[in-house]
Amino acid sequence: MAGDCVPEGQDLKELGEEELWELINDNRHRISLGARPCTLIPYLRQARVLNEMDVDEILSCHNLTNFSMRMSYMLDLLRTQGRNGAVALLESLMINHSTLYTQVTGRKPSIEPSNFSGLIKYSELTEHLVRAVTGMQKELQEARCEAGRMSSRCASLESEIGQMMEQDEKSRCLQSENERLRRHLCSLQHDVTKLKDEKCDVYMRYTAAIEEKSAVNMHLHDLNLQVYQLQTELQKARTENEFQKRRSLRCTSSVDTPQLQEEVKSLPCQLVKAHQDILAQDLAEAIGSQAELAEQLRCYREEGEKLLKEKQALLDQKECLNLQVQQLTLDCKMHQQKSIVIQNQMRELQAERDQAYLSRDEAQGTIARVFAEKDTLRSQLVELQEHVFSLQASRNSRGQTLSCDETEMQLESPRSSCEDCPISPRRRLRRMDAVNPMSMTACNPECEDPTASSIRSNNAEPPGPDSLRRREEALYADRSLLEQAEADSLLDGFVFIPNVMSEEKHMSRLSSANDGSLSKTSAPPFLMRSRPKALRINGRVLSISFQGEALLSQLAVIGGNKTGVFVHHVTEGSAAHTVGISPGAQIVQVKYQQNQKALRMVLEDSTLEEALWALGQVTGPCQLSLRPKQNDYEALLQQLQSNETSSGDSFYVRVNMSLPAGPNGTLAMSCNDILHVTNTRPGGTEDSWNASQVHPCQLLDLQSGTVPNYYRAQRLLIHAIEEISFQTKKSQKAWRVVSQNKEKAVRIVSTGRQGRNPLWISVEDDKAKSADSGDSSASKTFMSLMPYTLVTPHYPPICRPILLLPSILGRVLDKKLAGWQGFQLCEPEVLSSSEHAVRLQRSEILEESDQDRNCCYTLQSVEKVMKKGIHCVLPLGLDCVRRLHRAQIFPIIIFIGQSARTARKLRTKLNRHSQSEEQLLACSRSEEPLLDKLPCLYHSVAPDSWCDQASLLTRLRTIIWEEQKKIVWVEPDLW
Incomplete structure (x- = not known):
């Protein structure tokens, strides 16, 4: 179908980085299942988007148990290379998987030699x-x-x-x-x-x-x-x-x-x-x-x-x-x-x-x-x-004449192959890199930015005595290594913005992150992101410049991200009191000098924890932008005095780890729980938040208590991953068996972009505005483990679509499910080549149909069923979820866990659809790791909770009825 269409619109080489990666992420599931890393790596090595260490980690890591996981991990590595990684990936698909390339891009593959730059000649x-x-x-x-x-x-x-x-x-x-x-x-x-x-x-x-x-x-x-x-x-x-x-x-x-x-x-x-x-x-x-x-x-x-x-x-x-x-x-x-x-x-x-x-x-x-x-x-x-x-x-081909430049290149190629050549004449054998989740910095010899954050160490040297001693102390004493990692990552979220209006250019990290000027007691912001230059600063704003030495000793603040940050008390005789700052004024932003750089922090939407940390960084002359809001300040004081609220903070997060209940009212947390954070500095403490569990069907707070703040929870998450990583093979097998019968303890969520995190502070380097935004140090990205991710509630007004996984089992049960009253199967549409290209460009095509070349499942077909007030059964894969979310459609995702015993129960149904038990189990193993990358919650059905197809369908009806009543929590796209 897509192979006969004529490409219309922009060429792939004219698309920007975000558009290319959005196209790849929409088809991530199809690429992970249809392509093989071993076939794509040679071209990617020639294109210099993957190095030897990346290839060795993709092909030899024990944690990547199948080719789908290796392919998904390779896509994450290519994402860090920006536009070059996307172009190289599409070109490799065009060479090795032309059909998959057509399904992803909607264009015919072109295999002319002029389209591939940097390849080795066929004769060589x-x-x-x-x-x-x-x-x-x-x-x-x-x-x-x-x-x-x-x-x-x-x-x-x-x-x-x-x-x-x-x-x-x-x-x-x-x-x-x-x-x-x-x-x-x-x-x-x-x-x-x-x-x-x-x-x-x-x-x-x-x-x-x-x-x-x-x-x-x-x-x-x-x-x-x-x-x-x-x-x-x-x-x-x-x-x-x-x-x-x-x-x-x-x-x-x-x-x-x-x-x-x-x-x-x-x-x-x-x-x-x-x-x-x-x-x-x-x-x-x-x-x-x-x-x-x-x-x-x-x-x-x-x-x-x-x-x-x-x-x-x-x-x-x-x-x-x-x-x-x-x-x-x-x-x-x-x-x-x-x-x-x-x-x-x-x-x-x-x-x-x-x-x-x-x-x-x-x-x-x-x-x-x-x-x-x-x-x-x-x-x-x-x-x-x-x-x-x-x-x-040269002796065998004396009759052929070689130019001097080619002879010199042949003689020097062995010497330079280890340094510059994208494909080395040999594949150097390397030992597996030691996984140390406690280390937040990766020593990459090709990376010029030493502050790039990662959980893997690429250093070939073995751990020294100091490293082992720190590891031992972290297990039994004061977690000194984690505290050092926290101090190193305090300013990771504050970025210099050379050109905040351009979304195609990467954000550079704060150059003072490694100066060590921050103490480990200072609490950095929770979740930060860069914001565009168009600030939401309304009303009458007054800017006051004064000497801000020890600014927190001159004035005290209250409030949070919900109400704003207000001046609560001003010390008499201080510089702030002299220039006329009085209680009741909202702090919009603060400007100051640090390390000979002009910094600006926007506090209009910041939490109380972020505001205190940001104001604590001021050590000299500063400029405060204040907005008088006496009525809002008095209303906040009245609420605090009447105990209606404990602060001005209010936001919802999704927990990515499990922690038991502790002393002093510490709240027990489970992976994928939704918490309502109401105070980021309870009682002046710097490492805890006040939070409440949220009712699944109503926006009501249930049990309340204290939880670790973002950075203490990040240390606990890293410590949990470290314990799992250093287990022996026998204990790892035993842990895998136990983990199948229990709830997930850790959800690995990382971010490589600073523009998608929820509660943030904008830091702008005034001197860097005129600098070139294409600097190599500014284009470096980093990865950071996230114990919490911000979520927003959604209330679907009509029946939500149904997506059953694994996709092979979904094809078997979709027709049975569609036969019930109140359910209807999504039917594909027949599109012409031009219409198909236009809808593909608009991301309105959810997935290609296997029935006919010109048939595909579109967004309009789903909306047509939903307007009838019934559930639309989607015979699709995971790639359609993000496209549906862009259209404000939130499907009910149900993953049915599989085992050898449950697969045998479905043998007859699978044979009718030309499928086998091994294919079902392989599909389940490949799709289950991809569920954690979804921006929403899903429901998992245990393999031992049903005995036959009838009981499974009854169980699915109950789950759909329960999920329809729940609030839909969606987190932003972190990549």
């Missing part, structure tokens, strides 16, 4: 192949001999490592015994403390009893004193009575009146009777109170005797406890001596292990030097062989 190709084969055979024999010697050496080293592991196991046993003794000692100390507390309680009760006894004695003494006073008064009354009686007798001389005598006689009787009644009553009361006091005194004496007995028992118990304490003290001293001896032994073991590591490093260094010398000798041997071949060729 056989000679080069003979030389390469001869050299490779000799190198293969030498490599086998060397491999035998190295295997014996590795066996001896493995035995030494086994001995060291046994010693390490013994040290672990000693440590566990030491911990057990410490726990036992702590329990004994706890018992002693408990006994001391009980003894203190007994002493307190005894003291209280003594105080009560003293109070009773004092009360008894007072009562005795009152009795004595009453007796004294009674005696005094009796004496007065006798005195009055005698006086009255002396005064009775006059007896003239009988009445007076009678009164005198009756008066003493009355007085004595009344006095006796009073004394009798007082005596009875005194006797009663004295008996009561005597009873109380007797009770107190009995209680005092009991307390004395308890005191004696406590004294005896105290003596026993003192003996036990002395015994425990002796035991503690003995355990301390034992622990000191064990620690000394552990130090000796540590020293012996370090010595063993040093010996191993020296051996590896010696091996590396031997390899380097062998490489030199091999190069010299190849040069001599080439010289001999040239002499033989």
Whole structure:
């Protein structure tokens, strides 16, 4: 179909870099399955878009298990070469896979010699192949001999490592015994403390009893004193009575009146009777109170005797406890001596292990030097062989005349083949590069930018002792190597913008990234991207210039990316206060000088974490652009005071790793979870965010907690990849088996472009505006692992299309699924050659149909079914997803996991469609790694969740019903 069409519109050589790579990415799935890296590499090597290290990594990496993964990885490497990589890839497809080239570009392949630049002449190709084969055979024999010697050496080293592991196991046993003794000692100390507390309680009760006894004695003494006073008064009354009686007798001389005598006689009787009644009553009361006091005194004496007995028992118990304490003290001293001896032994073991590591490093260094010398000798041997071949060729072809320039080129080609020639006369044997995910910089001899970030090291030297020690410390101590990697990558996201209006030119990295001026405590921005020069700065903006030394000590800020960053407090007497900066002003941007370069940071849409980091970089004169927004500032303050929000930050991210729940409210995360980040600086901390899990069907926050911020999560992701990379082959196989039954723990997402990340700061070098944007250092790109990717919610208003994977199984189940009510199969359209070319240019063609040459599945056919309010079943592959997303159509992607047992259940259905079980399993293995590159979530069906086709279809109906209700989260295109 596409092979007969006449190319219309622009030629491929006239297309820009973004258009070429957009065309390739749309057909990435087709290229990965239809092309072979081994057939394309020779031409790509001639075109100088791949070097020997890239080819060796593509063909020899153990992580790339099939040709589809190798082809996909080769496309990622070619993407870093820009437009040259895209053109070379299309030309190689035109040579080796003309049909695939026509399907990708919609143009006829042209194989005229003038269309291929830089190729070897056909007359010289056989000679080069003979030389390469001869050299490779000799190198293969030498490599086998060397491999035998190295295997014996590795066996001896493995035995030494086994001995060291046994010693390490013994040290672990000693440590566990030491911990057990410490726990036992702590329990004994706890018992002693408990006994001391009980003894203190007994002493307190005894003291209280003594105080009560003293109070009773004092009360008894007072009562005795009152009795004595009453007796004294009674005696005094009796004496007065006798005195009055005698006086009255002396005064009775006059007896003239009988009445007076009678009164005198009756008066003493009355007085004595009344006095006796009073004394009798007082005596009875005194006797009663004295008996009561005597009873109380007797009770107190009995209680005092009991307390004395308890005191004696406590004294005896105290003596026993003192003996036990002395015994425990002796035991503690003995355990301390034992622990000191064990620690000394552990130090000796540590020293012996370090010595063993040093010996191993020296051996590896010696091996590396031997390899380097062998490489030199091999190069010299190849040069001599080439010289001999040239002499033989000149002797055999004496009748033919060669020009002086060609003869000189033949003589010098062996010498320059290792440096400049895109195809070397031999394929140099190289060892596998050591994968070190903790290293964020790749030492590429062809790269002029030493700050290029990568997770692979291309250095041929073995790891030194410092590297191994840092690796050990990273596993057990403070992750010093990761902190250094963080400090090296703090300014990776800040870029100089020579020409921000041109999207075809690469962004150059900040030249001060390697100066080491940033401390590891300063937190760089979360996710940054370059922004175009057309800034969203509206309203009245005031620019103020002043001395910004220690700017964060002069003013405090609040807010975030949702509300804007506002000045909250200004220190009195500071330079900011002097120039008139007041709370309530929004900070739009800041300009300052750093390393003799003028930098500009736009803070209009930045998070609070980014704003604090950016303002902390100001160390001299600066210029702040402020916009007065007092109403928005007061509204933010009211929300913060009423606890409606904790900051002005608000964005959604997709998690690309799994972390368990931790202390202090750390939120558990799983791969592909959606989090709502509400505060990037909770409580002033620099390494955590406040986030909440999001309801799958509604935009509601569920469980909240703290999560690692972007750079701490990046370190954890690198550490997880490092642990996986350094496993042995046996443990790797076991891990693969376990990983099939569990959820994905890590999703590898990397970015090679700085223009697609969500929360950003624009840094512009004013001096570089007039410089040439085509500088080689500016065109270098870098790759960075992303623990979080920004996502945006979408709410499809109608039924979403259905895409079943693997594609072979989807072809089998599509018609069954389309037979249900509410589902319809997408039908292809018949297009003419001109119409096909126009729609292909507009990216409206989703995939070519196998039924007819002029049939293809278009975007309009999908929209036609969706307008009916039913699900459109797509009999397509993964290439259609990005095209549908551009049209705001978000399909439901369901991947049905396969195993040998499940493939046998579908044998009959596969045979009807001329497919086999092996083809189904191969398609599943090739398409499953490509799912992580999709910009949206997908649903995976476990192989053991269904037993036959009927149960599988029922399971699919339930999944479609659940996925239709969910929010669609889409992340931006990172490449």
